[in-house]
Amino acid sequence: MVRLSLIPFLALGAILVAAAGGLPPVGDPESPPATHVSPRYIMFGHEETGAANLVTGVLADYRSYDTLGETTVICVAGLACWLILGSRSRGDKER
């Protein structure tokens, strides 16, 4: 069973390695992520968000909806940890 599972594992690895060749080089100014919204963030980020730290400006302002999702995920994950790991000590009969 372990050997069988190696086959999809290696196939997936081969696909990933082959696809990595198509990635743009690091720091390429013409790559898709560097041409869409990044120039606006870099040029107007400080005056629009009032944040000297661009990372916070993007995370907490431009993409705060994304950060709201992250916070909710962390909240739910912590809740799940507490409910699952702590169920024994709270004396829950059903598991």
Added chain:
Amino acid sequence: MNFAFGSPALDAASRLMTPFILMFGAYVVMHGHDSPGGGFQGGVIIAACVILVRLVRGRAGGWNLSPETALALTCAGVGIFVGVGLLGPIFGGNFLDYAALPLSLKAGEVRAVGSLAIEIGVALTVTGVLTLVFDALVEARNDG
């Protein structure tokens, strides 16, 4: 945690360090706008302080959060985030649009205040969750 690693030396060292760790955590949360930092990082630092006190003095020690309080903090953090977001539509903007807040400041500064509010919410959530996970792991170990 039913037992503590407490000894006079550890106790004195943790009492010495605790206020500075808390202060640094608050600094990282509030200064995230101008230097590396933010709600996630600051929340982790504050949670590390809570866990340090738990390790040294046990659950009974001092101002420790109970898991239920940590749970309430976690949910309150998300609530602050959503609440600040909802202030936007109330004052005639978009959801999470801090520029709509009725503060007599420059546009960028208003947004900075809004961001600070949600960073505090994020920090509360992260602190609560990490405390909760630590407590859950300790309880599971004690009883299993």
